[in-house]
Amino acid sequence: MPDPLMPDPLPHPMADKDQAALTDAQAAGPTALCPSIDLDHDHLQAQAVFGLELRDPRAQPFVMLRTQILRRLARLKGKVLAVTSTHPQNGKSFAAANIAASLSSIQPVWLVDLDLRRPVLGGRFGLQAEQGVAAHLAGDIPFEAAGYHVNGTNLTIMPAGAPRDDATDLLASARATSFFQTLRDLGPDTVIIVDTPPILESDDLLIAARYVDAVLLVIEEGRTGKRELTEALRLISPTPLLGTLLNKAVRPLSRKSYGYGYGYGYGYHPRPEERQV
Ligand SMILES: Nc1ncnc2c1ncn2[C@@H]1O[C@H](COP(=O)(O)OP(=O)(O)O)[C@@H](O)[C@H]1O
Numbered sequence: 204m205p206d207p208l209m210p211d212p213l214p215h216p217m218a219d220k221d222q223a224a225l226t227d228a229q230a231a232g233p234t235a236l237c238p239s240i241d242l243d244h245d246h247l248q249a250q251a252v253f254g255l256e257l258r259d260p261r262a263q264p265f266v267m268l269r270t271q272i273l274r275r276l277a278r279l280k281g282k283v284l285a286v287t288s289t290h291p292q293n294g295k296s297f298a299a300a301n302i303a304a305s306l307s308s309i310q311p312v313w314l315v316d317l318d319l320r321r322p323v324l325g326g327r328f329g330l331q332a333e334q335g336v337a338a339h340l341a342g343d344i345p346f347e348a349a350g351y352h353v354n355g356t357n358l359t360i361m362p363a364g365a366p367r368d369d370a371t372d373l374l375a376s377a378r379a380t381s382f383f384q385t386l387r388d389l390g391p392d393t394v395i396i397v398d399t400p401p402i403l404e405s406d407d408l409l410i411a412a413r414y415v416d417a418v419l420l421v422i423e424e425g426r427t428g429k430r431e432l433t434e435a436l437r438l439i440s441p442t443p444l445l446g447t448l449l450n451k452a453v454r455p456l457s458r459k460s461y462g463y464g465y466g467y468g469y470g471y472h473p474r475p476e477e478r479q480v
């Protein structure tokens with residue numbers, strides 16, 4: 204596959220029908236392998252996606268987190284990070300979206316929705332994406348048709364598409380292996396952030412963990428129990444744990460990490476086993 208850093212993206216299947224869109228994508232920069240789209244500011248705000256607007260105080264925790272993530276990924280010589288948690292609704296997608304968005308101002312980022320049973324990233328970013336990663340893994344669409352490059356940014360979003368019951372089969376397929384190889388080949392600086400299914404609900408996350416270099420575990424204050432956390436850590440192993448993110452903290456962890464009248468706390472802890480949760 205061609206190096207996306209070269210201004211010569213793969214031909215998009217829509218190329219004949221929509222040459223203008225492809226030209227825009229090519230003009231948009233090195234990550235524009237996929238068609239380029241604009242995002243709606245109000246929609247992003249309503250969906251709690253703040254990371255593209257770095258001056259928004261609600262993006263600050265993610266701005267602080269991104270440097271630590273890059274440093275730890277570099278130490279692991281990794282580029283694919285899964286964001287996961289024990290259960291639905293803990294804030295995996297919230298964290299993945301905001302981490303990817305804030306990281307994209309310093310490095311090219313691909314945000315991949317691998318929660319094929321409960322895909323939300325397309326909706327969070329306001330994409331009208333009936334098809335995405337799942338359709339690609341099913342062999343229905345090529346890689347480039349599963350992603351959307353955000354105009355004026357270094358962020359490409361790969362929504363999952365419509366919910367799938369055959370998620371486990373798709374995740375375990377040979378196409379999933381080549382899909383991640385394609386992502387890894389996108390360029391030396393490219394970081395891939397993967398939104399995933401919950402650990403304790405199905406085998407899906409354990410299958411997805413094969414493809415990633417490290418896991419960031421989102422812990423929802425008051426909901427993620429200590430026993431569940433221990434079990435989750437056991438299941439993730441041997442995939443390296445990059446760290447944990449304490450989401451929806453009731454009390455501030457530090458003055459720096461809480462405030463803004465926003466109502467969520469945040470903390471980043473590289474070694475969760477040392478924490479009392
Ligand atoms: N810290 C937070 N601040 C504001 N909203 C949040 C926060 N964490 C999660 N949410 C919201 O809670 C809901 C569930 O979060 P989500 O990221 O979809 O969870 P999961 O991916 O773990 O199922 C979403 O509407 C999300 O926007």
Ligand SMILES: [Mg+2]
Nearest residue numbers: 295296318323
């Ligand atoms: Mg989710």
